[in-house]
Amino acid sequence: MRTVLLTGFEPFDKEPVNPSWEAVRALDGQRVGDAIIVARQLPCVFGAAITGIEALLDELKPDVVIAVGQAGGRTELSIERIAINVDDARIADNAGAQPIDVTIAAAGPAAYFATLPIKAITRDLRAAGVPAMVSQTAGTFVCNHVFYGLMHALAQRGNAQVRGGFIHIPYLPEQAARHPGAPSLALDTLIAGLRVAVATTLATTDDVREQGGQLH
Amino acid sequence: MRTVLLTGFEPFDKEPVNPSWEAVRALDGQRVGDAIIVARQLPCVFGAAITGIEALLDELKPDVVIAVGQAGGRTELSIERIAINVDDARIADNAGAQPIDVTIAAAGPAAYFATLPIKAITRDLRAAGVPAMVSQTAGTFVCNHVFYGLMHALAQRGNAQVRGGFIHIPYLPEQAARHPGAPSLALDTLIAGLRVAVATTLATTDDVREQGGQLH
Amino acid sequence: MRTVLLTGFEPFDKEPVNPSWEAVRALDGQRVGDAIIVARQLPCVFGAAITGIEALLDELKPDVVIAVGQAGGRTELSIERIAINVDDARIADNAGAQPIDVTIAAAGPAAYFATLPIKAITRDLRAAGVPAMVSQTAGTFVCNHVFYGLMHALAQRGNAQVRGGFIHIPYLPEQAARHPGAPSLALDTLIAGLRVAVATTLATTDDVREQGGQLH
Amino acid sequence: MRTVLLTGFEPFDKEPVNPSWEAVRALDGQRVGDAIIVARQLPCVFGAAITGIEALLDELKPDVVIAVGQAGGRTELSIERIAINVDDARIADNAGAQPIDVTIAAAGPAAYFATLPIKAITRDLRAAGVPAMVSQTAGTFVCNHVFYGLMHALAQRGNAQVRGGFIHIPYLPEQAARHPGAPSLALDTLIAGLRVAVATTLATTDDVREQGGQLH
Numbered sequence: 085m086r087t088v089l090l091t092g093f094e095p096f097d098k099e100p101v102n103p104s105w106e107a108v109r110a111l112d113g114q115r116v117g118d119a120i121i122v123a124r125q126l127p128c129v130f131g132a133a134i135t136g137i138e139a140l141l142d143e144l145k146p147d148v149v150i151a152v153g154q155a156g157g158r159t160e161l162s163i164e165r166i167a168i169n170v171d172d173a174r175i176a177d178n179a180g181a182q183p184i185d186v187t188i189a190a191a192g193p194a195a196y197f198a199t200l201p202i203k204a205i206t207r208d209l210r211a212a213g214v215p216a217m218v219s220q221t222a223g224t225f226v227c228n229h230v231f232y233g234l235m236h237a238l239a240q241r242g243n244a245q246v247r248g249g250f251i252h253i254p255y256l257p258e259q260a261a262r263h264p265g266a267p268s269l270a271l272d273t274l275i276a277g278l279r280v281a282v283a284t285t286l287a288t289t290d291d292v293r294e295q296g297g298q299l300h
Numbered sequence: 301m302r303t304v305l306l307t308g309f310e311p312f313d314k315e316p317v318n319p320s321w322e323a324v325r326a327l328d329g330q331r332v333g334d335a336i337i338v339a340r341q342l343p344c345v346f347g348a349a350i351t352g353i354e355a356l357l358d359e360l361k362p363d364v365v366i367a368v369g370q371a372g373g374r375t376e377l378s379i380e381r382i383a384i385n386v387d388d389a390r391i392a393d394n395a396g397a398q399p400i401d402v403t404i405a406a407a408g409p410a411a412y413f414a415t416l417p418i419k420a421i422t423r424d425l426r427a428a429g430v431p432a433m434v435s436q437t438a439g440t441f442v443c444n445h446v447f448y449g450l451m452h453a454l455a456q457r458g459n460a461q462v463r464g465g466f467i468h469i470p471y472l473p474e475q476a477a478r479h480p481g482a483p484s485l486a487l488d489t490l491i492a493g494l495r496v497a498v499a500t501t502l503a504t505t506d507d508v509r510e511q512g513g514q515l516h
Numbered sequence: 517m518r519t520v521l522l523t524g525f526e527p528f529d530k531e532p533v534n535p536s537w538e539a540v541r542a543l544d545g546q547r548v549g550d551a552i553i554v555a556r557q558l559p560c561v562f563g564a565a566i567t568g569i570e571a572l573l574d575e576l577k578p579d580v581v582i583a584v585g586q587a588g589g590r591t592e593l594s595i596e597r598i599a600i601n602v603d604d605a606r607i608a609d610n611a612g613a614q615p616i617d618v619t620i621a622a623a624g625p626a627a628y629f630a631t632l633p634i635k636a637i638t639r640d641l642r643a644a645g646v647p648a649m650v651s652q653t654a655g656t657f658v659c660n661h662v663f664y665g666l667m668h669a670l671a672q673r674g675n676a677q678v679r680g681g682f683i684h685i686p687y688l689p690e691q692a693a694r695h696p697g698a699p700s701l702a703l704d705t706l707i708a709g710l711r712v713a714v715a716t717t718l719a720t721t722d723d724v725r726e727q728g729g730q731l732h
Numbered sequence: 733m734r735t736v737l738l739t740g741f742e743p744f745d746k747e748p749v750n751p752s753w754e755a756v757r758a759l760d761g762q763r764v765g766d767a768i769i770v771a772r773q774l775p776c777v778f779g780a781a782i783t784g785i786e787a788l789l790d791e792l793k794p795d796v797v798i799a800v801g802q803a804g805g806r807t808e809l810s811i812e813r814i815a816i817n818v819d820d821a822r823i824a825d826n827a828g829a830q831p832i833d834v835t836i837a838a839a840g841p842a843a844y845f846a847t848l849p850i851k852a853i854t855r856d857l858r859a860a861g862v863p864a865m866v867s868q869t870a871g872t873f874v875c876n877h878v879f880y881g882l883m884h885a886l887a888q889r890g891n892a893q894v895r896g897g898f899i900h901i902p903y904l905p906e907q908a909a910r911h912p913g914a915p916s917l918a919l920d921t922l923i924a925g926l927r928v929a930v931a932t933t934l935a936t937t938d939d940v941r942e943q944g945g946q947l948h
Contacts, residue, residue: 097947155948159375159476159483162948168814168843168868172945184941185851195816195843203833213474215484220816221869224945252948257489258429260375267375267483268431273473293832297820297872299745300803300810300900313731371732378732382600384627384652388729400725401635411600411627419617436600437653440729468732509616513604513656515529516587516594516684591807591908591915645906647916689921690861692807699807699915700863705905 086119088282089146091137093153093226096128096178103256104152107274116282119147126151128226129179130171134188134233141237141246148247148285150200151234152278153227155252156259159267161209161277162219162252163202165296167232168195172224188232196235198249201284201291208284214277215269218296222250251281302335304498305362307353309369309442312344312394319472320368323490332498335363342367344442345395346387350404350449357453357462364463364501366416367450368494369443371468372475375483377425377493378435378468379418381512383448384411388440404448412451414465417500417507424500430493431485434512438466467497518551520714521578523569525585525658528560528610535688536584539706548714551579558583560658561611562603566620566665573669573678580679580717582632583666584710585659587684588691591699593641593709594651594684595634597728599664600627604656620664628667630681633716633723640716646709647701650728654682683713734767736930737794739785741801741874744776744826751904752800755922764930767795774799776874777827778819782836782881789885789894796895796933798848799882800926801875803900804907807915809857809925810867810900811850813944815880816843820872836880844883846897849932849939856932862925863917866944870898899929 090112092105105125112123124140126133137151155162169192171183202218209216222228231250238246253274254260260268269277306328308321321341328339340356342349353367371378385408387399418434425432438444447466454462469490470476476484485493522544524537537557544555556572558565569583587594601624603615634650641648654660663682670678685706686692692700701709738760740753753773760771772788774781785799803810817840819831850866857864870876879898886894901922902908908916917925 153948158948159481165818166816166842170813170845170945172943174943174945174947182943184943184945185939193841193843194814194845195841197818197842210477213477215473215476215480215482217480220872221946223948224868225947227948257431257485260431261426261429264431264433265375266431269473269484270486270489272488273486291833295820295822295830295832297818297822297832298869299822299873300801300806300871300875369732374732381602382626384598386597386629386729388727390727390729390731398727400727400729401723409625409627410598410629411625413602413626436656437730439732440652441731443732507617511604511606511614511616513602513606513616514653515606515657516585516590516655516659591913642909645909647905647908647912647914649912689863689917692863693858693861696863696865697807698863701905701916702918702921704920705918 086147087144088119088121088148089140089144090121090123091126091151093126093128097175099259102154103253103274104154106271107253107278108152110275111278117286119286121282126230127178129177130181130183130226130229133226133230137230137234138237146246149234150281151230151250153252156255157266158252158254160215160217162217163205164198164219164222164231164250164252165202166195166197167222167228167235169232170224171229177226188229189236192236196232199247200249201288203294203296204288204292205281205284206296207292207294208280209277212280214273214280219252220298222252227252247285302363303360304335304337304364305356305360306337306339307342307367309342309344313391315475318370319469319490320370322487323469323494324368326491327494333502335502337498342446343394345393346397346399346442346445349442349446353446353450354453362462365450366497367446367466369468372471373482374468374470376431376433378433379421380414380435380438380447380466380468381418382411382413383438383444383451385448386440387445393442404445405452408452412448415463416465417504419510419512420504420508421497421500422512423508423510424496425493428496430489430496435468436514438468443468463501518579519576520551520553520580521572521576522553522555523558523583525558525560529607531691534586535685535706536586538703539685539710540584542707543710549718551718553714558662559610561609562613562615562658562661565658565662569662569666570669578678581666582713583662583682585684588687589698590684590686592647592649594649595637596630596651596654596663596682596684597634598627598629599654599660599667601664602656603661609658620661621668624668628664631679632681633720635726635728636720636724637713637716638728639724639726640712641709644712646705646712651684652730654684659684679717734795735792736767736769736796737788737792738769738771739774739799741774741776745823747907750802751901751922752802754919755901755926756800758923759926765934767934769930774878775826777825778829778831778874778877781874781878785878785882786885794894797882798929799878799898801900804903805914806900806902808863808865810865811853812846812867812870812879812898812900813850814843814845815870815876815883817880818872819877825874836877837884840884844880847895848897849936851942851944852936852940853929853932854944855940855942856928857925860928862921862928867900868946870900875900895933
């Protein structure tokens with residue numbers, strides 16, 4: 085049986101909840117075809133978040149890893165294309181650290197591309213009625229940090245067959261209700277969407293070629 | 301028993317559904333305290349939409365009327381403050397008409413304020429976890445047209461005790477999935493929100509004074 | 517010789533300058549055809565701003581009045597369509613007042629339409645390379661307050677032949693430099709644009725019928 | 733004497749002009765301290781644009797290279813942080829090609845960071861009253877393509893002392909006048925801003941540590 089690891093984050097930025105944890109924990113233990121989903125929470129802390137996901141790789145030996153994080157202000161599921169080797173924190177993390185222009189892995193490359201089928205996931209989400217878009221940047225906070233750390237760990241271990249990536253999700257409606265003007269998606273939509281992302285990843289060997297870029 | 305009339309529109313602008321009709325029809329026949337909700341559909345057609353709502357006033361003699369319409373691109377329930385006496389259509393309506401700078405009621409005033417407790421509704425929606433905002437413009441298409449026609453009809457009939465207004469709602473997620481970047485709210489959230497709007501209206505005689513304006 | 521009164525505001529909301537005053541004062545004393553422009557500053561204060569513009573009507577007996585104000589966050593010259601009879605202040609004015617849901621003129625109508633040729637102005641601005649759009653709301657702060665007060669004063673005096681309206685303008689670049697993400701227009705562009713608006717108003721008796729509405 | 737190469741693009745996407753070429757050509761031949769600026773135009777064509785900038789490196793042996801491109805819809809000068817090794821074209825380039833998920837350099841790394849002092853440039857632009865922001869993505873069209881090709885060429889030639897990067901700039905006002913709602917900056921502002929970017933680069937050995945990241 086294949087194992088799919090989904091990670092979500094603890095709340096940060098003064099929010100009482102983090103939709104990424106609320107969504108992935110609802111999928112914990114669920115079967116998708118021949119695979120089982122395991123959901124775990126990561127701290128919103130530079131360093132500790134990567135240590136945490138590395139320990140989960142050792143413990144669970146997953147075949148697929150999708151890290152999920154909150155993107156307050158985005159409207160859709162953002163399927164991230166690339167993780168970059170820098171921390172540049174606009175706010176402090178949950179341990180009070182605010183690194184600026186710090187390299188994540190000293191000997192690591194400038195970036196890693198996700199190895200999920202990001203175009204097929206986007207296509208299947210839209211077909212399922214879930215708003216989705218390929219994103220060209222995961223930012224420079226703890227989400228990008230974990231995404232980079234995950235891909236670096238997989239590369240270092242020679243686990244090329246383990247596929248990994250990151251999906252940003254909007255606020256929940258109850259969060260947006262306290263941020264006038266902010267978009268949101270219902271928890272049910274997020275859960276259904278992440279389940280589609282898992283199923284598509286498991287079913288797709290080679291990604292489709294569909295346009296998902298930006299002019300700038 | 302008091303009667304609350306909720307109207308929704310048929311689909312327009314090439315959409316297969318209109319969230320306003322999907323949401324209000326789910327509330328048709330429901331009780332809210334001592335009141336009953338009646339939901340009806342209006343055509344997305346200049347002229348016919350007002351004729352339709354006037355006929356519903358005659359038929360149902362409602363105590364409260366909330367017209368609801370789709371606002372593709374908005375993120376929240378928009379509780380409209382004011383209806384203005386002009387049609388200026390960016391696209392054709394469902395009958396092919398596209399009036400530009402045409403007065404809705406020749407002898408009517410420039411505008412009518414909603415007589416719903418728009419601030420209390422916004423406050424109660426947010427408290428219920430439903431994203432909401434007071435809006436200063438309902439546009440110049442069929443939504444504003446019906447809103448103006450409703451308020452003008454109530455004023456003409458001397459029905460000052462009948463309260464009326466308009467609420468714009470975002471796309472459903474399945475619509476937003478075909479409009480990359482567009483925000484949306486789940487149907488359940490919309491239904492729950494409109495039910496709150498009805499309950500607050502029935503329970504509120506004098507609106508609260510809470511800030512809901514815009515600098516520009 | 518005809519007289520065109522342009523008003524701008526003093527700075528507010530902690531800004532060191534107000535682009536509306538910077539732009540209109542550059543046009544003070546300029547000739548446009550057979551007309552002369554007179555530029556004056558208004559306080560960003562509820563009540564006093566209307567008293568100020570009423571005094572200017574008495575003093576200058578202008579043929580055209582265009583009040584101009586800052587709209588931080590907008591991208592274009594916004595040619596306002598309608599002024600509404602309510603103050604609802606998101607922040608305090610320069611005298612510390614923050615009225616909420618207060619009627620501007622107790623016996624006044626709900627709204628007044630601008631009597632400028634708003635469509636012709638928008639068309640001519642675009643043709644001159646100046647970004648412009650018709651706007652359906654001037655907000656509920658001091659800008660809308662002055663716009664309503666101006667139109668009410670003209671109506672009260674029976675000065676139907678005096679045309680009046682309001683144009684919102686974006687930040688200057690040096691203001692936007694302190695508001696990351698905010699759009700702006702250069703002072704030269706604003707000045708050129710307001711001059712076009714004056715010339716078009718003087719040259720236009722009946723406005724053109726060109727689409728300038730919004731769906732919502 | 734040091735040489736600074738500024739490149740701009742020919743028009744694309746049906747625009748009559750490209751602000752990047754209009755701005756850089758105004759700086760051609762100008763002195764900044766002990767350096768001289770040379771401005772050249774690149775085609776908006778995948779492949780040919782990189783061939784073009786490589787030829788300019790050979791011909792001019794510049795000490796600093798700043799490629800500049802149009803970002804219609806952005807509000808500010810965007811100082812790009814990173815170039816990624818993929819083409820994913822939302823529209824066809826000027827030769828009709830529309831590559832999707834094609835690697836730019838087969839043996840190249842996933843990304844290159846700009847070697848310009850992006851934080852010092854952003855700080856100095858703002859101090860000069862020019863709206864500016866660090867950007868985490870240059871998109872996946874010809875701008876990112878040239879940016880990646882430039883950094884790859886510099887790395888391949890062992891020209892570590894030559895600094896390179898990319899700056900995206902908004903529409904000109906006359907372009908925005910044909911795209912209702914689009915932000916813009918005046919040509920004078922763009923020229924002044926690029927001159928600041930050149931001067932800061934020449935004067936700065938080690939970049940400053942100032943926050944310029946994004947949460948997502």
